[in-house]
Amino acid sequence: MKIGNETKAWWKEAVIYQIYPRSFADSNGDGIGDLNGITEHLPYLEKLGVDVLWLSPIYQSPNDDNGYDISDYRNIMTEFGTMEDFDRMLAEAHKHHLKIVMDLVVNHSSDEHAWFIESRKSKDNPYRDYYIWKDPVNGKEPNNWGSCFGGSAWEYDEATNMYYLHCFSKKQPDLNWENPKVRDAVFDMMTWWCDKGIDGFRMDVISMISKDPAYPDGPVTDGLYGSFSPYVCNGPHVHEYLQEMNRRVLSKYDLLTVGEAGGVTIEEAKKYANKEQTELNMVFQFEHVDCVQGPIGKWSDEKPKLSALRPILNKWQYELEGKAWNSLYWDNHDQPRVVSRFGNDSDQFRVVSAKMLATCLHMMKGTPYIYQGEEIGMTNVYFDRLEDYRDIESINAYHQYVDSGIVSPEKMMSYLKFISRDNARTPMQWNDKENAGFTTGTPWIKVNPNYTTINTEAALADPDSVFYYYQKLIQLRHTLPIVVYGTFHGLLEDSETIYAYTRTLDDQTLTIACNFTDTEQPCDLFEHGAGKELISNYAEHKAGVLQPYEARVFLG
Numbered sequence: 384m385k386i387g388n389e390t391k392a393w394w395k396e397a398v399i400y401q402i403y404p405r406s407f408a409d410s411n412g413d414g415i416g417d418l419n420g421i422t423e424h425l426p427y428l429e430k431l432g433v434d435v436l437w438l439s440p441i442y443q444s445p446n447d448d449n450g451y452d453i454s455d456y457r458n459i460m461t462e463f464g465t466m467e468d469f470d471r472m473l474a475e476a477h478k479h480h481l482k483i484v485m486d487l488v489v490n491h492s493s494d495e496h497a498w499f500i501e502s503r504k505s506k507d508n509p510y511r512d513y514y515i516w517k518d519p520v521n522g523k524e525p526n527n528w529g530s531c532f533g534g535s536a537w538e539y540d541e542a543t544n545m546y547y548l549h550c551f552s553k554k555q556p557d558l559n560w561e562n563p564k565v566r567d568a569v570f571d572m573m574t575w576w577c578d579k580g581i582d583g584f585r586m587d588v589i590s591m592i593s594k595d596p597a598y599p600d601g602p603v604t605d606g607l608y609g610s611f612s613p614y615v616c617n618g619p620h621v622h623e624y625l626q627e628m629n630r631r632v633l634s635k636y637d638l639l640t641v642g643e644a645g646g647v648t649i650e651e652a653k654k655y656a657n658k659e660q661t662e663l664n665m666v667f668q669f670e671h672v673d674c675v676q677g678p679i680g681k682w683s684d685e686k687p688k689l690s691a692l693r694p695i696l697n698k699w700q701y702e703l704e705g706k707a708w709n710s711l712y713w714d715n716h717d718q719p720r721v722v723s724r725f726g727n728d729s730d731q732f733r734v735v736s737a738k739m740l741a742t743c744l745h746m747m748k749g750t751p752y753i754y755q756g757e758e759i760g761m762t763n764v765y766f767d768r769l770e771d772y773r774d775i776e777s778i779n780a781y782h783q784y785v786d787s788g789i790v791s792p793e794k795m796m797s798y799l800k801f802i803s804r805d806n807a808r809t810p811m812q813w814n815d816k817e818n819a820g821f822t823t824g825t826p827w828i829k830v831n832p833n834y835t836t837i838n839t840e841a842a843l844a845d846p847d848s849v850f851y852y853y854q855k856l857i858q859l860r861h862t863l864p865i866v867v868y869g870t871f872h873g874l875l876e877d878s879e880t881i882y883a884y885t886r887t888l889d890d891q892t893l894t895i896a897c898n899f900t901d902t903e904q905p906c907d908l909f910e911h912g913a914g915k916e917l918i919s920n921y922a923e924h925k926a927g928v929l930q931p932y933e934a935r936v937f938l939g
C-alpha cells in the first residue's frame with residue numbers, strides 16, 4: 384500500500400529504543416547490567432510507547448570493547464546471564480508488544496573467537512583465510528593505516544611472521560568477507576538467531592566489510608597514521624555481500640535491518656537502503672554527529688553550530704525522499720549526551736532544550752531512535768579524572784595524543800568531557816537511591832552525580848517531564864500518518880538560531896520550529912492560518928517570537 388511517496392511498512396512507523404545492557408539495570412548486584420535487569424524494566428519501556436528494543440551486543444566476549452569483540456556468536460555473555468534468561472526476555476518483550484533487534488558485529492570478531500585462535504596457528508590452517516593476513520613490507524606494517532582506537536591497524540604475529548588487520552582494537556581482528564566460508568558461517572549464525580524469533584539486526588560498521596584489495600596507504604591528518612576510510616568504507620563488494628545476505632537470510636523473515644555506515648554518502652545510502660529493499664531497511668549516517676571535526680578528528684570541545692547542522696539534516700531529508708528510508712538519531716552508545724552537546728544542560732534549560740531537540744528529530748521523516756536515558760534528559764558526566772573513564776577509545780586517544788605532545792593533558796580532558804563515549808555509558812538513572820537504583824553493588828562505571836534529580840522515578844511523577852514529552856511524540860507518530868510519511872521541506876534556511884520545516888501529506892501540512900538558542904528569537908511562522916497545535920515545550924506562547932529553546936508543532 385502507498386502513502387504519499389512511500390510504501391507502507393511497520394519499520395517505517397516504529398520508534399526504536401537502544402539499550403546498552405551493561406549500563407541499563409543490574410539484577411544481581413555484581414555492578415554490571417544484565418538481561419534479567421532488562422526484563423524487569425519492560426513495563427517502563429512499554430509505558431514510554433516504543434516499538435522495538437535494539438540491544439548492544441550481548442554475546443560472549445572478553446569485553447575489550449564492551450561486547451563489540453565477540454568470542455562466541457551463539458552464547459550469551461556470562462556477566463549478562465544465560466540463554467534461558469535471553470529466551471525469557473524475548474518472550475516477555477513480545478508480551479509487552481516490544482520487538483527485539485540484535486546487534487550484529489561481523490566486520491570483526493574477538494581474537495579469542497575459535498576461528499581466530501585457529502587462524503593464527505599456521506598459514507595452512509583451514510581458518511587462515513577467515514581473517515586478513517599480510518606479509519611485512521620492508522620489515523614493517525603492510526601500510527600506514529591507523530586503527531580507530533589508536534596505533535597501527537596491523538598487528539604482527541610471530542607464529543607466522545605476518546600481520547593481521549584490525550580496524551578497531553588489536554583484539555578485534557577483521558573478518559575476511561572475500562572468503563565464501565566466512566559468509567556462510569555468518570549467514571548460518573544469523574539464521575539461527577532469526578529462528579529463535581528475534582525481530583531484526585543493527586549491523587555494526589557494515590559499510591567496512593569489503594576492503595580495497597590493493598591496501599594502499601591512506602591520507603595522514605593527525606600527524607601519526609593514515610586513514611583507512613577511503614579503502615575500507617563502502618568498499619568494492621559491500622553491496623554484493625549485502626544482497627547475498629538479503630537473499631539468503633533477511634528476505635526469509637519479517638525483520639528490521641539498519642546498517643551502521645560510517646563514511647556513507649547519499650549515493651551509497653540509496654544503494655544500501657534502496658526502495659526495492661534488496662539490501663537493508665536503512666542506514667545510520669554520521670555527518671550530523673561528526674559536524675565538528677578538528678585536526679585530530681572527533682576530539683574537540685567546540686559546540687556545533689546550527690548553521691553547520693542544518694544543511695546536513697536537510698540534505699538527508701531531501702535527497703532520500705521517495706528513494707530510500709532515513710534513520711533519525713542524536714544519541715547512541717558512541718556519542719555524548721544530546722542535551723549537553725546540541726542543547727543546554729544547565730538547571731535552567733535542560734528540560735526545555737531536551738524537549739526541543741526531541742521535537743526537532745521526532746517530527747522529521749525517518750525511523751527515530753532513542754538511546755537509554757535520552758527520554759529523561761540524561762546529561763554528560765564530565766569526569767575530572769582519566770581513571771574514571773572505562774572506554775578503550777577514550778583512554779587510548781588520551782595516551783596517543785597526550786604522550787606524543789600533540790595535545791596538552793588539560794585540553795584532552797576537556798575533549799573527553801565533551802565527546803567521550805563514556806558520557807553515554809554511565810548507569811541508567813532509575814531513582815534517587817544509592818547508585819541511582821542501577822545496582823546494589825559497585826557499578827562498573829561511576830553513576831552521574833545528578834541522579835538525585837534526574838531519574839525515571841522523578842520523571843514519571845512529573846507530568847511536565849521529558850519522559851511524558853517523548854511519550855507524546857511517539858503517540859503522535861503512531862496516530863498521524865503525516866508524521867511518518869509526509870514529505871519534508873526546509874524553512875528559514877538562512878536562520879542561525881531557528882531550525883524549521885514542514886511535512887506535507889495530501890492536503891495537510893505540519894509546521895515545526897525549534898529555537899536552538901537560550902534567548903528569544905523572532906519567528907512569524909505561527910502568526911496566520913487555521914489549525915491546531917500538536918505539541919510544544921511551552922504552555923504559553925508569545926506572539927512573533929520563539930522563547931528560549933521553544934519548540935512548536937502546528938497541524939494545518
Ligand code: TEU
Binds near residue numbers: 451488587643804
Ligand atoms: O562503531 C563504529 C565506529 O566507527 C566507531 O569508531 C565510532 O564512530 C566511534 O566510537 C565514535 O568515534 C561501532 C560501535 O558502535 C562501537 O561501539 C564499536 O566500538 C565499534 O563499532 C567497533 O565494533
Ligand code: CA
Binds near residue numbers: 409411414417462
Ligand atoms: Ca549483573
